[in-house]
Amino acid sequence: MPELVFFSGTMDCGKSTLALQIGHNRSARGLQGLIFTRDDRAGEGKLSSRLGLVTEAVEARPEMDLYAYVVAELSQGGKVDYVIVDEAQFLAAEQIDQLARVVDDLELDVFAFGITTDFRTKLFPGSQRLIELADRIETLQVEAMCWCGARATHNARTVGGRMVVEGEQVVVGDVNGPGAEVGYEVLCRRHHRRRMTSAAARAAALSPDVLPVAAAHDR
Numbered sequence: 083m084p085e086l087v088f089f090s091g092t093m094d095c096g097k098s099t100l101a102l103q104i105g106h107n108r109s110a111r112g113l114q115g116l117i118f119t120r121d122d123r124a125g126e127g128k129l130s131s132r133l134g135l136v137t138e139a140v141e142a143r144p145e146m147d148l149y150a151y152v153v154a155e156l157s158q159g160g161k162v163d164y165v166i167v168d169e170a171q172f173l174a175a176e177q178i179d180q181l182a183r184v185v186d187d188l189e190l191d192v193f194a195f196g197i198t199t200d201f202r203t204k205l206f207p208g209s210q211r212l213i214e215l216a217d218r219i220e221t222l223q224v225e226a227m228c229w230c231g232a233r234a235t236h237n238a239r240t241v242g243g244r245m246v247v248e249g250e251q252v253v254v255g256d257v258n259g260p261g262a263e264v265g266y267e268v269l270c271r272r273h274h275r276r277r278m279t280s281a282a283a284r285a286a287a288l289s290p291d292v293l294p295v296a297a298a299h300d301r
């Protein structure tokens with residue numbers, strides 16, 4: 083039975099690498115995949131992994147009907163044996179419904195890869211719909227680590243080096259020029275709640291303010 087599978091995880095957990103690996107394994111068996119992605123770090127129409135691998139992909143634009151795209155591809159004589167979707171968290175809920183239809187009506191496997199929650203610990207719309215519709219949800223085993231060594235389960239956003247918990251759900255790259263550079267870091271829930279990024283932890287460890295408190299305690 084074909085399946086809609088949601089491979090979920092934090093950033094840096096190797097999602098894109100696994101997506102590329104699935105594509106590679108299946109193409110070795112003569113199967114042809116159609117790859118969708120959205121806002122990949124390598125640019126439009128690319129699927130890339132942090133390990134440096136890149137492949138061509140179809141940019142899943144916001145208004146695009148993914149089911150219709152696959153049907154059109156097949157009706158033009160294209161070979162599509164399965165579908166891979168990277169950065170699936172960025173898709174609209176309706177696009178996830180379209181992917182479910184690809185599984186049910188076209189009988190193709192769809193492997194969707196995405197981050198579950200955003201930097202505010204809220205579900206992305208695409209991920210929410212995947213959790214609602216997927217036949218199977220796989221939590222990726224390549225686990226990202228928080229600076230403290232614990233399993234990183236949450237994504238933090240930093241603006242100008244400071245962790246923020248408010249703002250637009252999707253911000254890619256530099257928004258307000260120098261000093262307000264947007265970055266991301268994976269943390270354990272404990273440190274996400276305390277807004278303790280690796281830089282904040284380093285600063286706290288080095289801060290002379292910490293010492294008198296400890297000394298006062300000893301007396």
Ligand SMILES: [Zn+2]
Nearest residue numbers: 228230270273
């Ligand atoms: Zn931690």
